[in-house]
Amino acid sequence: MSNKIKVKNKIVEIDGDEMARIIWHIIKERLILPYLDIDIEYYDLGIKERDRTDDKITIESAEAIKKHRVGVKCATITPNSARVKEYSLKQQWKSPNGTIRSILDGTVFRKPIIIKNIPPAVRSWTKPIIIGRHAYGDIYKDVEILIEKPGKVELIFKPLDRGDEKTLLVHDFTGNGVILAMHNTEKSIRSFAKSCINYAISEKVDLWFGAKDTISKIYHGYFRDIFNEEIERVSDKFKQAGINYRYLLIDDAVAQVIKSQGGFLWACMNYDGDVMSDMVATGFGSLGLMTSVLVSPDGNYEYEAAHGTVVRHYYEYLKGNPTSTNSIASIFAWTGAIRKRGQLDETPEVVAFADKLEGAVIKTVENGIMTKDLMLIANPPVEKFACTEEFIDAVIETQNQR
Secondary structure: OOOOEEOOOOEEEEEOOHHHHHHHHHHHHHHHOOOEEOOEEEEEOOHHHHHHOOOHHHHHHHHHHHHHOEEEEOOOOOOOHHHHHHHOOOOOOOOHHHHHHHHHOOEEEEEEOOOOOOOOOOOOOOOOEEEEEOOOOHHHHOEEEEEOOOEEEEEEEOOOOOOOOEEEEEEEEOOOEEEEEOOOOHHHHHHHHHHHHHHHHHHOOEEEEEEOOOOOOOHHHHHHHHHHHHHHHOHHHHHHHOOOEEEEEHHHHHHHHHHOOOOEEEEEOHHHHHHHHHHHHHHOOOHHHEEEEEEOOOOOEEEEEOOOOOHHHHHHHHOOOOOOOOOHHHHHHHHHHHHHHHHHHOOHHHHHHHHHHHHHHHHHHHOOOOOHHHHOOOOOOOOOOOOHHHHHHHHHHHHHHO
16 A cells, blocks of 8 residues: 555646756655656656647647646747757747746745745845736737827727827937837736735735836826725735735835835836846845746636746856756745645645655755855855756655654
């Protein structure tokens, strides 16, 4: 009879690329499968398989998450022209993360992992600062024109019902310049607000949202008003959870974040979230200590590491050289998915396994065993770093002792 813990329902596993893929398989084979009786629905999103299937595999994996509600994803390549040549691809395929986000209508939440001997660069930060990024629209869906002669640029709206057109002068150019136009939708903004609200309630943390409605009175004001409407609908739930909502101007939000202790969810518009997630990750130590989860408004979850495929280490690995790749965020992607599966299935023993494995990882680092990236910022300092598999071996030893 097996001593493994039974996981009641499926988890969707999405495989990835390069060094992240190597450590992904080590984690799965040595830290997960020996302890859990788990039914995994597997999708290979390695760049060659995406190319072979004309990226249909990405769509299939997202639909599987919608069906089973929980997925866990390895880092993947979003190819540029150099990658197309390197891997002999048909084209520059879109970001799989972007495709999955669009299908799930999800919001990405990034949360740092707190470890005692990896102190944050900002001395006041003692609790995690979670970044919720609205990953749609704004400059990421913009259209741009390089102006190379005098002329007028106008913004024109033409209603489908052939009602009155609206025309606004953007700028009357007397020489060269540049212009962009960007957009967002009520559906996307409202979905973002609901996801942030649901996440804040589930984690019992305050929710902050920052924009610049004093300058962008319509565009940013639209975000502000939708957040206010959605907050009003759940005010009783916020009171029950003992949490609060704060709207701040974005520059004030940045100043308040730096002075704060942490312990809140910071909802950011697209560009702000792109920038601030890296700032928070670096402030807490490393992208290797940053978890990431995509949450849809209807309760689907996809967990992943916040970092990329660690290509430099992969090239060393292919040469047969030892590497010291930080696997912590990838381990926490697995534990995040396993914990959520256990919560949805109401199986506390599965949740307890995820908690125990995360505790073993943190204890290993606090015992002074860590990869090179963490050794460089550890306090007190450590004299040597662990190679990739040495660190995972140490986690297993710590886990078996707990």
